[in-house]
Each structure stands twice: as C-alpha cells, then as structure tokens.
Amino acid sequence: PSIGLIQSSRALCQSSRQISTTDTSSNKHVPTAPHFKTSETRKKRQAESEIDAHKQDASSSYGTRFNPYTMAHPIWSENEMDSVEITHRPPDGFVDWLAFIGVKTLRFGFDTLSGFSFGKRNEKKWINRIIFLETVAGVPGMVAAMTRHLHSLRRLKRDYGWIHTLLEEAENERMHLISALMVKKPSWFFRGCVLLTQGIFVNMFFVAYLISPRLCHRFVGYLEEEAVITYTKLLKDIDDGALPLWENMPAPDVAVAYWKLEDDANMRDMFRAIRADEAHHREVNHTLSSLKPDDENPFPPGQ
Amino acid sequence: PSIGLIQSSRALCQSSRQISTTDTSSNKHVPTAPHFKTSETRKKRQAESEIDAHKQDASSSYGTRFNPYTMAHPIWSENEMDSVEITHRPPDGFVDWLAFIGVKTLRFGFDTLSGFSFGKRNEKKWINRIIFLETVAGVPGMVAAMTRHLHSLRRLKRDYGWIHTLLEEAENERMHLISALMVKKPSWFFRGCVLLTQGIFVNMFFVAYLISPRLCHRFVGYLEEEAVITYTKLLKDIDDGALPLWENMPAPDVAVAYWKLEDDANMRDMFRAIRADEAHHREVNHTLSSLKPDDENPFPPGQ
Ligand SMILES: [Fe+2]
Ligand SMILES: [Fe+2]
Ligand SMILES: [Fe+2]
Ligand SMILES: [Fe+2]
Numbered sequence: 001p002s003i004g005l006i007q008s009s010r011a012l013c014q015s016s017r018q019i020s021t022t023d024t025s026s027n028k029h030v031p032t033a034p035h036f037k038t039s040e041t042r043k044k045r046q047a048e049s050e051i052d053a054h055k056q057d058a059s060s061s062y063g064t065r066f067n068p069y070t071m072a073h074p075i076w077s078e079n080e081m082d083s084v085e086i087t088h089r090p091p092d093g094f095v096d097w098l099a100f101i102g103v104k105t106l107r108f109g110f111d112t113l114s115g116f117s118f119g120k121r122n123e124k125k126w127i128n129r130i131i132f133l134e135t136v137a138g139v140p141g142m143v144a145a146m147t148r149h150l151h152s153l154r155r156l157k158r159d160y161g162w163i164h165t166l167l168e169e170a171e172n173e174r175m176h177l178i179s180a181l182m183v184k185k186p187s188w189f190f191r192g193c194v195l196l197t198q199g200i201f202v203n204m205f206f207v208a209y210l211i212s213p214r215l216c217h218r219f220v221g222y223l224e225e226e227a228v229i230t231y232t233k234l235l236k237d238i239d240d241g242a243l244p245l246w247e248n249m250p251a252p253d254v255a256v257a258y259w260k261l262e263d264d265a266n267m268r269d270m271f272r273a274i275r276a277d278e279a280h281h282r283e284v285n286h287t288l289s290s291l292k293p294d295d296e297n298p299f300p301p302g303q
Numbered sequence: 304p305s306i307g308l309i310q311s312s313r314a315l316c317q318s319s320r321q322i323s324t325t326d327t328s329s330n331k332h333v334p335t336a337p338h339f340k341t342s343e344t345r346k347k348r349q350a351e352s353e354i355d356a357h358k359q360d361a362s363s364s365y366g367t368r369f370n371p372y373t374m375a376h377p378i379w380s381e382n383e384m385d386s387v388e389i390t391h392r393p394p395d396g397f398v399d400w401l402a403f404i405g406v407k408t409l410r411f412g413f414d415t416l417s418g419f420s421f422g423k424r425n426e427k428k429w430i431n432r433i434i435f436l437e438t439v440a441g442v443p444g445m446v447a448a449m450t451r452h453l454h455s456l457r458r459l460k461r462d463y464g465w466i467h468t469l470l471e472e473a474e475n476e477r478m479h480l481i482s483a484l485m486v487k488k489p490s491w492f493f494r495g496c497v498l499l500t501q502g503i504f505v506n507m508f509f510v511a512y513l514i515s516p517r518l519c520h521r522f523v524g525y526l527e528e529e530a531v532i533t534y535t536k537l538l539k540d541i542d543d544g545a546l547p548l549w550e551n552m553p554a555p556d557v558a559v560a561y562w563k564l565e566d567d568a569n570m571r572d573m574f575r576a577i578r579a580d581e582a583h584h585r586e587v588n589h590t591l592s593s594l595k596p597d598d599e600n601p602f603p604p605g606q
Binding site for chain 1: 372374434437438441442445446448449452453455456457458459461462464466467470473474477480481484489494497498501505603604
C-alpha cells in the first residue's frame, strides 16, 4: 500500500557527522544543535540517500554542505513521554470561553468534514489527519514571533524574551509535519485543501494576534489539549492492533535524529515524542496567555 | 545633553549568571547561547539595574527569571573587524539593476529628507539615523523567514535550511536597534516616522518576497553595502574628533554582552562590531540572491 516509509532522499535533518560541540550536560537544558546518532545501522540507511551528495567537510563553510541545524527543543525521557496526560484548563472569562468554543467548533467541523468520525480508522486516515493538522499547527508560533519582532522594532522596545519560544514551537510543529510526510505523499486534492486552509488561517490568526495575544495563546492552548487527545487516541489504536502496518515500521530517520530516539525506534516511539511536544505547547501557550505581553517570558530555550 | 548613556534598567541581554554550557571551542562556530562576562566592573553596573529583581536560580525554569538568550551569531575578532571594507557587487541583469537603483534612490531620498546630507554631523544626527535605519533593517530577515516557513508548511516541502540564517539576521538587526536605543530615547515625532515606515515597508517587502526572493535578497545585499559605507563614515567621524561625546563613552552593557566586547569597550568598539555584522549580511544576502530558493543554504548557524 501507499503508506510505506518513503526512503527519505530529502530528509530534513540527518547527517552522519556529529556537530562539534563539547556539551555533555543534559540535552534538555542546553540550547545547541542536536547531536546526531552515528550507529552503523543508521549510517547504512543514510548512505543510501541522496544526502551524501551534499556532504562536505564541516570546515568548508560555503558550498552545498547539508545543514542539519534545528533550534533547541526538549528531548523527552521515557518517563516524561509515558506520563503525558489529557488535561483541561477550565475557561475563565469571556476571552477564554471564546477560545474554547472556537476550538471545539473547529474540531467538530473538521472531524465531520474529513470523515474521521465515521467508519474504521486506518493508517491512511491517520496520516492524512496528522499531516493536515500539522500544516495548521506550524502557523501560530511563526505569526506570533513575527508580530512581536515587528512590534519591538516599531515601538522601539525590547521583546521580553518571547520570540525564541514562539519560533521553537513553530519549528517543532514543522518537524512534526516533515516527519509525517516521510510516511506518505499527499494527493493533489489534499494539497489544495492545505493551501486554502493556510490562506484563511494565517490571515485570521495574524489579525487576531494584533487584537488579542491573550485570546490567541489561549486558543492554541486549547488546540494543543485536542492534539494530546488525538495522539493519545492514535497510540491506543496502535496498541489495540488497529494499525498493523505501523506496528513494526521504523520511525523515519529525520524523526530519529530530531528527537534522538533509539536506533530501532518505531512509529509508536515517534508519536509518543510528538505527543509530549504537544503537551508542552499546551502548557507554554496557556502560560503565555495568562501573562501580560510585556511580562518576561518564563520559558528558557528548549524548555 | 540628551545623548547620554541611559542606564539600561531594561537592558535586553545581560545577566551576572553564566549560561551553563561546557562548550569551550571557538565561539564563532558553535550555535549556543552567548556566554556572559562576569567581571567585577560589569557586575557592579548590573547590580544597579532593575534586572536583579528578575534573577532567580537557573534551576527554577518557570517564574519571572530573566532570559538572556540570543541566537547564534558571529563574534568578530579584532582582525575581522579591522579588515571590513566597502565593496560593491556589480548588478548583473534586470533584477539586480532594479534592486540597485531602488536602494540608491531610497538612500538619496532618505539622506535628503532626514537632513543628513546637510550641515555638520553630530551625535544626535548619527544616533537618530542609526535607530531609524535599524528599525527598517530588522524587517527583511523576519518576513523572509516567515514566508519560507509558511511555504514549507503549505507546499509540504522542507526548507533547505534557510530559515535559521534569516532569523539570525533579523535578531542581529534588532540587537543593533536595542543597542542604539540605550544611547538615546527617540522623540514622539520620530516614533511616528518609524510606525509609518514599517507599515509601508513590511507590506511591500512581503509582497515582493512572494514574487521574487532573488530581487529581495539582492535588494538587502545592496542595502548592506550602504550600511557598511554608513558605519565606516561614522567610525571616521569618531576618529576625526567630530563626535567628542562618544569618544570615551562606554558601550552599553547589552552590546558588551551580545558581542562579547572587552569590559572597557567604548562606543567605537560597538560600532566596529555592528559594521562587521553588516558586512556579513551583505555577503549572506548577495549569496542567497544568487541561489535558487530550493538550493541548500550554505551558511551554518552563527556564520
Ligand atoms: Fe504538532
Ligand atoms: Fe502542537
Ligand atoms: Fe544593522
Ligand atoms: Fe544589516
């Protein structure tokens, strides 16, 4: 079937060369480019890819060298991934209710229109849903970061440290997307839906962020509550044997590199890491929503 | 006069606590949060600032802890800063000429309207010019980064590693601005001009970037050629004794921390670092302009 692992000739984020940092402290706390695993099995898989053509010595800084850089992001322990729970922050006041009802309405509409609510869920339904939602999920962080950056420039004020957290979220969501794309190439109809949705969502979110950052971060907080619900359901489907194709499928190289998964990581391991990311965004956005826009961002890089 | 060093109660980028990385290799090549100097003189200056109120132990990750994170960026050696030269890349083809004539026209118009071309240049004229130009300079990198990010999401394609370089440029320009703001608080009329200019420039640049990234990066490349000319002229004015107020004025703390200047760095040292940044943007943007949008970005983080 078409849900095979596309051999990642264009994989985003791998290199058999280690980034030369001497950092050895906890991955989670130090903002630095990720370290890439170089075990033999991985090396063999990578050798097959076109990426080799891009490889050059790290000392030559100009040229077509493949650049494996990603921003600081949490690397989850087994314990952290297992302890993710579905949570709900009760809406408090008009803005919160607006955000909450908005998200619930969108989820109901999307589940119905996409046919996800009906019939048996299989790998194809799941991957389409994930790809579509992640093309949306990458928007808020980037739009919010740009808005705050331009605000800092035009108001001649500092940013209070929010921008990096927003950019990290945006890149993290884009990595969810890129990882999912390694599993399936979407159809042209699907691509049209993605284009249309972005055209609407980017503009609405941008205008909303100019008016009320608080509303927007609360909205994302509730979206992420739904994302945790969705990925929890996906993990349950895998455990229940409803998605046999994915049970032993290895996680894409790009995902193994990005989340520093074990060499023999499978799809389930990847989705566990993604779910932990979503739970993290949930906390970040609910927290940012409760801050004033010129409060200090309490989140350090990669946390 | 009003061109004193405003004691930076809101300084962007200082902390008497060192970031806990064990990285000891060359600053320039490792993407990591900058290390902050903690000498006694600096500590004393910092102690006077409000920032102390924000300080908490690094181990408490949530709270109002002050966050000194900035992206990877080059730390210039004395030799690199001294060897910056005014250069010009001859336009080659219609798009290049359009960009070049655009920049030259804007510069002529701005020099005339702002009165910079007439009369004696002093500290006030200089700092107004710098603040204004840096509020513009921070726009292209962020708009280009957002455009490529959204493009990656909606076309379901990877980014080819451009985004981080564009974001680094945007933040770097914003740090130029924040550093200059430590020297002077602009007037309300000035602020109005900044608002108006951003309103026009962001929209024009965004539309232009959708149409021709090549034109936009060439445009920025030529802007940066002008920026190097401008800062070279400023350094010459300082050396000629035309700006006596700045001759022995210490560089703002935020600048010392960001560029890792010597503890006794003065305004001239700061402007030398800024000029080296501009020369770097010049090369980056001329290079990006000559690439196809899905060529691999040849610039590693912080370089
Ligand atoms: Fe996601
Ligand atoms: Fe998310
Ligand atoms: Fe600049
Ligand atoms: Fe610049």
